[in-house]
Amino acid sequence: MYIYNDFDEQFVRNRVDQFRDQVTRRIDGSLTEDEFKPLRLMNGLYLQLHAYMLRVAVPYGTLNSAQMDKLAYIADRWDKGYGHFTTRQNIQYNWPELRDVPDILSELADVGMHAIQTSGNTIRNVTADHFAGAAADEIEDPRPTAELLRQWSTDHPEFQFLPRKFKVAVTGAKADRAVTRAHDIGLRMVRNDAGEAGFEVIIGGGLGRTPMVGKILREFLPKSDLLPYCEAIVSVYNLLGRRDNKYKARIKITVHENGLEKIQELVESRFAQIRPQFSGRNCHLQSQIEQSFAAPTYVANATDGYEAARLANPAFRSWTDTNLSDHKADGYAIVSISIKKHGATPGDATSDQMRVMASLARKYGHDELRISHEQNVILPHVHKSDLLAIHAELRVADLATANIGLISDIIACPGMDYCALATARSIPIAQEIATRFDELKLEHEIGLLKIKISGCINACGHHHVGHIGILGLDRAGVENYQITLGGDGTETTTIGERAGPGFGADDIVPAIERLVLGYLDLRENADETFLAAYRRLGAEPFVALLYPEKAAKNAA
Amino acid sequence: MARALTSKVVTANALLEGDAIWFTQTNEWTRDIAQAELITDEAHGDLRLLEAMADQSVVAGVYLADAKAGPNGPVPVHFRETFRTRGPSNYAHGKQEA
Numbered sequence: 202m203y204i205y206n207d208f209d210e211q212f213v214r215n216r217v218d219q220f221r222d223q224v225t226r227r228i229d230g231s232l233t234e235d236e237f238k239p240l241r242l243m244n245g246l247y248l249q250l251h252a253y254m255l256r257v258a259v260p261y262g263t264l265n266s267a268q269m270d271k272l273a274y275i276a277d278r279w280d281k282g283y284g285h286f287t288t289r290q291n292i293q294y295n296w297p298e299l300r301d302v303p304d305i306l307s308e309l310a311d312v313g314m315h316a317i318q319t320s321g322n323t324i325r326n327v328t329a330d331h332f333a334g335a336a337a338d339e340i341e342d343p344r345p346t347a348e349l350l351r352q353w354s355t356d357h358p359e360f361q362f363l364p365r366k367f368k369v370a371v372t373g374a375k376a377d378r379a380v381t382r383a384h385d386i387g388l389r390m391v392r393n394d395a396g397e398a399g400f401e402v403i404i405g406g407g408l409g410r411t412p413m414v415g416k417i418l419r420e421f422l423p424k425s426d427l428l429p430y431c432e433a434i435v436s437v438y439n440l441l442g443r444r445d446n447k448y449k450a451r452i453k454i455t456v457h458e459n460g461l462e463k464i465q466e467l468v469e470s471r472f473a474q475i476r477p478q479f480s481g482r483n484c485h486l487q488s489q490i491e492q493s494f495a496a497p498t499y500v501a502n503a504t505d506g507y508e509a510a511r512l513a514n515p516a517f518r519s520w521t522d523t524n525l526s527d528h529k530a531d532g533y534a535i536v537s538i539s540i541k542k543h544g545a546t547p548g549d550a551t552s553d554q555m556r557v558m559a560s561l562a563r564k565y566g567h568d569e570l571r572i573s574h575e576q577n578v579i580l581p582h583v584h585k586s587d588l589l590a591i592h593a594e595l596r597v598a599d600l601a602t603a604n605i606g607l608i609s610d611i612i613a614c615p616g617m618d619y620c621a622l623a624t625a626r627s628i629p630i631a632q633e634i635a636t637r638f639d640e641l642k643l644e645h646e647i648g649l650l651k652i653k654i655s656g657c658i659n660a661c662g663h664h665h666v667g668h669i670g671i672l673g674l675d676r677a678g679v680e681n682y683q684i685t686l687g688g689d690g691t692e693t694t695t696i697g698e699r700a701g702p703g704f705g706a707d708d709i710v711p712a713i714e715r716l717v718l719g720y721l722d723l724r725e726n727a728d729e730t731f732l733a734a735y736r737r738l739g740a741e742p743f744v745a746l747l748y749p750e751k752a753a754k755n756a757a
Numbered sequence: 758m759a760r761a762l763t764s765k766v767v768t769a770n771a772l773l774e775g776d777a778i779w780f781t782q783t784n785e786w787t788r789d790i791a792q793a794e795l796i797t798d799e800a801h802g803d804l805r806l807l808e809a810m811a812d813q814s815v816v817a818g819v820y821l822a823d824a825k826a827g828p829n830g831p832v833p834v835h836f837r838e839t840f841r842t843r844g845p846s847n848y849a850h851g852k853q854e855a
Contacts, residue, residue, distance in 0.1 A: 230814035618845035
């Protein structure tokens with residue numbers, strides 16, 4: 202993986218020093234809160250309901266064991282012994298004190314990490330497929346591209362005051378695990394007729410208040426043109442994007458209001474203008490970065506022991522059935538470690554759990570870890586002969602939940618338990634749904650089902666692209682939960698449709714239970730997923746499950 | 758004559774810890790909403806808000822929040838403000854920890 206060079210190191214250290222000075226000046230009263238707020242946000246520091254929150258970037262979701270150990274150390278020393286992994290592959294600390302934040306940032310700098318541009322109207326942490334570099338269906342590892350974009354966008358002088366935040370996601374695989382169509386810029390690696398790898402460039406996707414599926418701006422962009430082309434897009438948006446209305450400021454609205462053709466014309470024209478200025482330096486940098494993402498040296502051990510253990514140990518077999526994905530190398534697997542134990546807070550890991558995962562990566566995983574946007578942790582390169590030992594260690598650390606992709610593998614934003622923007626709580630709803638379906642012992646029978654919960658319209662919990670989406674709102678001073686159905690965040694991205702009136706906090710879990718049990722009766726066979734059944738049958742029978750009284754009245 | 762309003766308290770976050778705090782009648786900040794000044798007059802509310810905001814060096818994010826009289830002092834009206842008096846629901850952290 203990429204290791205900071207002297208320039209990166211110095212840049213991050215300088216930023217820590219600047220922020221230390223800014224914090225000192227805020228505490229001694231030289232800076233007002235109005236003056237300090239944009240400075241702290243540029244360094245990922247928010248003020249939430251009960252405390253400050255520090256959002257640390259995990260660029261394209263990649264960590265090594267030393268970095269994970271450092272996150273654990275920070276959780277113990279300055280927080281309450283845990284951290285929250287987010288839907289943008291970041292980690293959030295919920296309880297830091299203002300005075301300590303410069304020290305935290307300094308510790309992060311020691312392992313090549315920072316919190317720069319995890320907030321504010323800038324280009325945010327670039328996200329990527331969490332199986333990057335390991336997935337069997339991949340054209341190329343997207344992380345060198347993501348790292349190049351990180352370096353280009355960090356402190357980019359033209360893009361520090363954009364109309365609104367700007368999010369970029371990259372995938373190198375056919376299956377879209379990075380939700381590229383719901384980003385300001387989504388990059389999907391494709392091959393042209395000559396067999397060269399390049400990008401399909403998607404713009405104007407996004408969730409939030411006005412959800413939109415991204416549109417294709419360029420069907421094939423050569424890799425060598427990536428930076429000038431992205432710079433052209435952001436530059437056009439910077440001038441054209443609305444600054445009069447915060448809710449109309451994202452590039453999805455710019456594209457919607459101006460039309461894709463006009464944006465295409467402006468971007469191509471700007472691209473033609475700035476492309477010569479890049480003079481190949483970007484390509485030189487890209488090839489350097491690519492070298493640091495070389496594949497690990499795979500081993501060729503026997504896998505007989507793994508197969509035998511699967512037959513002998515039902516808990517191990519169940520875990521391997523749900524938590525493994527195909528690896529590109531023979532004898533290897535990608536391990537998803539669920540941090541969604543039934544009843545626990547989605548995305549939270551304790552410092553002890555972080556240390557266990559770091560140690561597993563060191564011992565068995567070529568020192569690599571990933572954070573997924575679905576709020577789980579990945580060991581991307583594991584030889585199958587090591588899986589039994591890994592599973593045993595995960596069990597001891599309470600990390601062996603076999604539920605990846607199932608109904609209890611819920612995405613949930615922090616909601617009103619922490620977030621100052623939230624309109625309702627998300628976490629307790631996720632906890633109750635997971636606990637209920639664990640009691641019913643039905644989740645393996647239900648199969649692939651993605652529930653995503655947001656505690657406000659900003660949609661950090663990606664509810665629009667959940668097969669079942671839940672949006673928490675404030676209705677006349679009471680928490681109320683609206684359901685959307687049929688959403689999909691993959692290469693067939695679809696925005697879910699609102700099912701009807703919302704449910705109170707006490708009624709939402711029973712409503713989900715009616716819906717899911719009803720689906721079991723509606724599906725053609727056990728292979729037809731919830732989403733497939735919804736697509737085949739349409740909304741009506743599912744809506745009837747949610748609102749039985751209304752359905753009965755209509756039938757009468 | 759000043760208009761009557763839904764009664765309110767002045768609240769903010771403590772600058773150093775980020776903890777929820779409330780403004781008292783004696784111009785101090787308390788971590789217990791029951792100790793806060795309950796404001797029932799709009800003009801007085803505006804004035805108290807300005808006075809509280811002058812405390813820049815110890816607080817951040819000052820605002821007026823709806824509250825009503827309870828048996829031991831002001832209590833929150835909206836659930837968001839109730840959570841601020843307590844802490845998150847997934848762990849016994851924040852004020853409920855003490």
